[in-house]
Amino acid sequence: DAGVTQSPTHLIKTRGQHVTLRCSPISGHKSVSWYQQVLGQGPQFIFQYYEKEERGRGNFPDRFSARQFPNYSSELNVNALLLGDSALYLCASSLTETQYFGPGTRLLVL
Amino acid sequence: DQQVKQNSPSLSVQEGRISILNCDYTNSMFDYFLWYKKYPAEGPTFLISISSIKDKNEDGRFTVFLNKSAKHLSLHIVPSQPGDSAVYFCAAEVQGAQKLVFGQGTRLTINP
Numbered sequence: 573d574a575g576v577t578q579s580p581t582h583l584i585k586t587r588g589q590h591v592t593l594r595c596s597p598i599s600g601h602k603s604v605s606w607y608q609q610v611l612g613q614g615p616q617f618i619f620q621y622y623e624k625e626e627r628g629r630g631n632f633p634d635r636f637s638a639r640q641f642p643n644y645s646s647e648l649n650v651n652a653l654l655l656g657d658s659a660l661y662l663c664a665s666s667l668t669e670t671q672y673f674g675p676g677t678r679l680l681v682l
Numbered sequence: 683d684q685q686v687k688q689n690s691p692s693l694s695v696q697e698g699r700i701s702i703l704n705c706d707y708t709n710s711m712f713d714y715f716l717w718y719k720k721y722p723a724e725g726p727t728f729l730i731s732i733s734s735i736k737d738k739n740e741d742g743r744f745t746v747f748l749n750k751s752a753k754h755l756s757l758h759i760v761p762s763q764p765g766d767s768a769v770y771f772c773a774a775e776v777q778g779a780q781k782l783v784f785g786q787g788t789r790l791t792i793n794p
Contacts, residue, residue: 576725603780614686614771614784615726628781662725664782669714669775671782673725 574599576665576674584680585653593648593677597665603627604646605671606638607662615662621646653681685709686774688785696793701759703788705772708753712774716782717746717757720769729770730757733777762792 577596585591597604603622607615620628621640640646644665650657658681664671687706695701703717713734718726732739732746732755739746745758759766772785 578725605780605782607782612786614773614786615782617781617783620780622780628779630781666780669777670716670728670731671780672728673718675723675725 576663576672578661578663578674578677580677581675582678582680584682586682587653587655589653590649590651591653591679593650593661593663593679595646595648595663595665595674597644597646597663598667598672601665601667601672602644603666604640604644605664605666606646606648607664607673608632609660609662609676610658618648650679655681657681684786685712686772686783686785688770688772688788690788691786692789692791694791694793695762697764698761701757701762701766701790701792703757703759703770703772703790705755705757705785706753707755707774707783709774709783710753711776712783714775714777715746715748715755716773716775717744718771718773719766720771720787726771759790764792764794766790767792 605620606618609615617630619638624640635651660676662676664673716731717729720726769787773782
């Protein structure tokens with residue numbers, strides 16, 4: 573069975589640009605969550621979507637937005653990129669309580 | 683406000699011995715706890731979980747212990763193997779919220 577997939581794997585952007593990251597959940601999983609992990613820290617919760625509705629939002633500015641599609645895949649969008657947005661962005665999907673993570677997208681903002 | 687803490691940034695254990703990783707939490711609303719293992723350039727891999735209605739859960743070489751009164755959980759790996767070398771994250775949530783709160787991680791190194 574395929575796990576959670578994310579694209580792209582790596583991305584380099586400049587300050588002020590916007591970025592779209594994509595995630596495909598494990599087949600049958602309807603919940604998708606996004607996390608940001610900066611170097612030396614644990615992942616931080618950004619969003620959770622279930623059945624295309626936002627069910628939770630972490631302490632991130634409005635520059636961060638997301639959506640979930642009818643096939644349960646999801647996109648994370650970040651506008652007006654800052655240097656501090658450089659991080660590993662992780663997507664996780666779940667059927668019940670346990671969340672399963674994808675490999676992440678490493679974003680570098682110059 | 684660090685609600686989940688892993689106070690040991692690193693741990694070194696000899697192959698074949700027991701590895702014990704510790705985690706403390708402050709939010710008494712947390713009722714579901716998980717451990718993840720992370721290799722460089724990969725996403726976290728789920729290892730084992732425990733609900734607050736239990737105080738122990740085992741899966742092969744991995745055992746998680748939960749002490750609710752102390753707000754403390756630990757992961758025991760026995761016997762430790764070289765492939766266990768990775769960063770281990772403790773995570774907690776209010777069941778159903780689907781919002782994991784992670785600790786800072788502990789880098790475990792298994793020496794031959």
